[in-house]
Amino acid sequence: LSRPPLANVDQIIIVQAIHQPEWNSLWCDRHLVHFQLEVPDADFVLCFNKCDLANEDEVTALRSIYEPLGYRVIICSARSGAGVPDLGEILAGKISVLAGPSGVGKSSLLNALKPDLNLKVGEMKNEFGVGRHTTTASEIYRLAKDKGNAFTWVADTPGFSLAELRHPEPADVAWLFPEISRLSQDCRFSNCLHLVEQGCNILSKLVEISQERYQSYAVLVNEAQAEQKLQQETSSKVEAKVKSVGGKAGRAKAIPRLSERYRAPSRRLEKQRLSKSEFEGDDLTEQDDSEGGGEG
Numbered sequence: 001l002s003r004p005p006l007a008n009v010d011q012i013i014i015v016q017a018i019h020q021p022e023w024n025s026l027w028c029d030r031h032l033v034h035f036q037l038e039v040p041d042a043d044f045v046l047c048f049n050k051c052d053l054a055n056e057d058e059v060t061a062l063r064s065i066y067e068p069l070g071y072r073v074i075i076c077s078a079r080s081g082a083g084v085p086d087l088g089e090i091l092a093g094k095i096s097v098l099a100g101p102s103g104v105g106k107s108s109l110l111n112a113l114k115p116d117l118n119l120k121v122g123e124m125k126n127e128f129g130v131g132r133h134t135t136t137a138s139e140i141y142r143l144a145k146d147k148g149n150a151f152t153w154v155a156d157t158p159g160f161s162l163a164e165l166r167h168p169e170p171a172d173v174a175w176l177f178p179e180i181s182r183l184s185q186d187c188r189f190s191n192c193l194h195l196v197e198q199g200c201n202i203l204s205k206l207v208e209i210s211q212e213r214y215q216s217y218a219v220l221v222n223e224a225q226a227e228q229k230l231q232q233e234t235s236s237k238v239e240a241k242v243k244s245v246g247g248k249a250g251r252a253k254a255i256p257r258l259s260e261r262y263r264a265p266s267r268r269l270e271k272q273r274l275s276k277s278e279f280e281g282d283d284l285t286e287q288d289d290s291e292g293g294g295e296g
Contacts, residue, residue, distance in 0.1 A: 001039050001097065006140070006155055008095055011043040013087075015100030015109070018054040023062070024101075029216035031099060032071075033176045034165045045072045045090055047098075049105040052077040065210045069178045078108035088113050091143065093150035099157050106156055114143050119156075167227040173220050179209050180217055193221055 001009050012035045016023050032044060046066050051059060059075050067073050074090065076083025087109065090096075098106045107119040143152040170193060174180045180194060180202055187194070187201040194202035195218060206214060 006095070006097065009039050009042050009097055010094040011045055011090070011096050012039065013045045013047050013091075013096050013098050015047045015049060015098055015104050015106050017050040017104040018048050018058060018062070019050055020053060021101065021103050023048065025065075025212035026216045026219060027101060029177075029213060030165060030220060033168065033173070033220060035099070036176050037166045037168060043072070045074060047074045047076065047087060047100075047109070049076055049078060049109060051075045051082055052080045065213065076109070078105045078112045081112060084109065084112045088143075091152050091154060093152055095153045095155075097155045097157060102158075110141060110154065110156060113154075114141070117141060167224045170221050170224040170228060173217060173224055177213065177217050179213065183208065195221060 001007075014028060014031055014035070016028055028046065035042070035044065046062075048059075048062055062075070063073050072090065074083055074087050076087055078084065091113070098110075100106050107121050110117055111119050111121065138155055138157045140153055140155040143154060168176060171191060174184050174194060183202050183205055184192070184194065188199040189197055192200050192202075194200050197203070202209070
């Protein structure tokens with residue numbers, strides 16, 4: 001994992017509040033994609049905090065979106081303590097990373113798991129529904145040992161900006177959405193992006209996919225296309241100003257190409273010019289000899 005720089009991560013705990021701030025499906029799915037690219041072998045858990053502010057229908061709706069896809073879902077409240085033991089059980093004996101936006105209660109959950117941490121907790125600005133950044137840098141904490149006498153490590157991270165998130169290739173976004181990946185096997189087109197193509201199996205079976213999830217998928221494909229275009233435009237400009245030297249098989253290096261006014265004449269072009277001059281000189285000599293012989 002590059003942010004925070006951490007090795008041997010067992011699982012990613014994506015934390016969101018159900019309310020205050022409001023649950024955001026795009027934020028959740030965007031971070032699922034990012035971490036699947038960063039640590040594909042890790043387990044992914046969705047932790048929905050502040051369940052004390054939600055009703056049963058809202059909790060059921062969240063479970064129905066992600067549990068059928070194979071994600072573990074924890075519903076909890078750092079304030080009431082509901083679900084906190086379930087979260088502690090998932091964390092036990094593993095190296096975990098907590099990721100979530102400001103104000104969702106990551107620090108509060110850690111305090112509930114281990115009160116002597118005494119982590120700073122920010123206040124929610126209720127009129128805006130957003131929280132303050134109390135976690136400004138990544139920090140790793142050691143919690144109690146599990147039954148097998150293994151330590152529990154939890155890394156708390158500050159929020160991610162869009163610029164820090166990884167983008168897959170546009171055609172690879174589908175493979176990071178299990179429900180779309182499954183249905184794409186019967187798609188008419190092998191390179192289908194499942195957005196507007198006629199005969200697309202995904203578009204014909206949208207009733208089988210969560211509306212929020214498909215909207216997230218469409219946004220992420222468009223973002224991946226924009227990122228791909230930007231990289232292509234940037235790389236073409238860079239390549240025009242560099243040249244490769246030092247051999248092949250991965251040993252070559254790209255170095256800046258000098259402006260034409262400072263470049264020495266190309267030896268290959270100089271050799272070609274000299275050869276051409278010699279060839280033209282030989283033709284003139286043969287022509288003179290031929291004319292001289294005719295007069296004799």
